[in-house]
Amino acid sequence: QKEVEQNSGPLSVPEGAIASLNCTYSDRGSQSFFWYRQYSGKSPELIMFIYSNGDKEDGRFTAQLNKASQYVSLLIRDSQPSDSATYLCAVTGGGNKLTFGTGTQLKVEL
């Protein structure tokens, strides 16, 4: 059974700080990794995806992938109150079916 693990949080960071969200996965065959943001009562929306080892940056967001350690993270720089949400990590083994983690709740405090 493929598993994706996330700390449920809440992770609290002050406004302007860097938020670091982590995710581990069990299937070494996993090939692509996605980060979704979900506001309370809303549907998930894609932030970014990564499939190569290393870092991928998109604005204030950076995804980091380490396949040897089976670890993927999301860094949010200059955190804003509007970033307060649940962040879902999802992985796929090269096909299109995603396996989701349970999500990490992020709270950005003023």
Next chain:
Amino acid sequence: NAGVTQTPKFRILKIGQSMTLQCAQDMNHNYMYWYRQDPGMGLKLIYYSVGAGITDKGEVPNGYNVSRSTTEDFPLRLELAAPSQTSVYFCASSHGLAGSDTQYFGPGTRLTVL
């Protein structure tokens, strides 16, 4: 573009009743998916489809059925509703580009079975 639409937004069912959750997309996506999300949990795949006439089971298919007669529509049928099916149901669609395939989600249907 409306994207992915779902109806109804909310529904209360009695145990043993049946209903169909509707999902439609106007992005000409080949792939469509149904997920359920229980409180504090991630999304679990119920069924998916790679094109009209082709469907397959996901992780939690028991108690559900699907059909895909057109590219646009992917309804989810609940037969003999049970309290364990109380959840939020999300429909999603994607192009089907392996490796970098972005799934776009509908607004969800909140279902309560009493």
